[in-house]
Amino acid sequence: MKHASFIFGSWGITAVSIGVYAVWVIRRGRELAKRATREEMPWT
Amino acid sequence: MAGQSSTGTSATRRLGILVILMLAALALCGLWFSAEDVVQGSTVRIMYIHVPSIWTAYIAFGLTALCSGVYLSGKNRSLAWDRVAGAAGEIGVLFVAVSLVTGSMWGRLTWGTYWVWDARLTSTAFLFITYVGYLAVRQLGGTHRQRARRSSVLALLAILEIPLVHFSVTLWRSLHQEASVANPNAKVELDGLMLFSLFLGLVAFTMLFVWLVLHRQRVMMLEDAFSDRGLDVAITARRNEAGV
Numbered sequence: 121m122k123h124a125s126f127i128f129g130s131w132g133i134t135a136v137s138i139g140v141y142a143v144w145v146i147r148r149g150r151e152l153a154k155r156a157t158r159e160e161m162p163w164t
Numbered sequence: 165m166a167g168q169s170s171t172g173t174s175a176t177r178r179l180g181i182l183v184i185l186m187l188a189a190l191a192l193c194g195l196w197f198s199a200e201d202v203v204q205g206s207t208v209r210i211m212y213i214h215v216p217s218i219w220t221a222y223i224a225f226g227l228t229a230l231c232s233g234v235y236l237s238g239k240n241r242s243l244a245w246d247r248v249a250g251a252a253g254e255i256g257v258l259f260v261a262v263s264l265v266t267g268s269m270w271g272r273l274t275w276g277t278y279w280v281w282d283a284r285l286t287s288t289a290f291l292f293i294t295y296v297g298y299l300a301v302r303q304l305g306g307t308h309r310q311r312a313r314r315s316s317v318l319a320l321l322a323i324l325e326i327p328l329v330h331f332s333v334t335l336w337r338s339l340h341q342e343a344s345v346a347n348p349n350a351k352v353e354l355d356g357l358m359l360f361s362l363f364l365g366l367v368a369f370t371m372l373f374v375w376l377v378l379h380r381q382r383v384m385m386l387e388d389a390f391s392d393r394g395l396d397v398a399i400t401a402r403r404n405e406a407g408v
Contacts, residue, residue: 124206126270126273134213142376146379160386
């Protein structure tokens with residue numbers, strides 16, 4: 121594939137940046153949920 | 165058990181799995197199965213993430229403005245609207261950044277440069293900076309209601325930039341191409357799999373956005389609850405000190 125480094129690079133940057141953010145959100149949620157009461161988590 | 169020690173529920177887990185499958189299908193279609201464009205060649209493969217990124221950012225900022233408007237309208241002053249607005253704004257900033265980076269990589273291959281001070285590029289960069297400012301304003305001190313009020317006003321002003329960004333290619337002479345697929349006068353003929361890859365990207369990114377917003381606004385709800393708890397403890401301590 122021509123320009124493979126740019127094409128895979130752009131897809132890689134997208135995957136890594138969104139992936140890192142998603143993992144941060146999930147880990148932050150788990151960390152806070154451990155110390156939260158049921159009333160503070162109405163989705164449970 | 166589902167949802168007991170996290171921001172997830174069985175519904176968000178199912179949605180998350182669906183999003184992963186759709187993104188995997190997008191990667192296969194966009195990078196492997198779809199044909200190269202007759203004009204752009206293989207660089208068209210960047211479009212399958214670039215276009216959905218800015219689409220998702222538009223949706224995110226639209227939701228930020230909508231929730232801010234509902235909050236300010238006074239009919240429902242629930243802080244939940246503010247938290248959804250904040251979550252959507254934050255995710256929108258991420259997707260604009262992705263759009264700017266992938267767009268500049270496409271530009272390097274097509275125009276020979278990563279950046280030009282073109283109307284579309286400049287207005288998109290300005291949009292990015294505006295919403296970074298929105299996130300900064302959300303971090304200023306004060307109560308949750310003060311945060312909600314000032315950030316809602318800013319969100320309603322910031323959304324006015326979206327039409328400016330979108331129509332910048334027709335309002336000014338621009339290096340950036342005009343709308344092609346959504347333009348009825350453009351007479352663009354796309355290969356079926358290319359069109360499918362593009363729409364798959366739009367749907368997958370939109371669903372990813374929904375999944376992220378659901379989790380992020382729940383994290384914000386917990387952060388607000390913990391912040392209130394800390395405030396309650398501080399007030400009680402001061403009252404005890406004062407003997408009230």
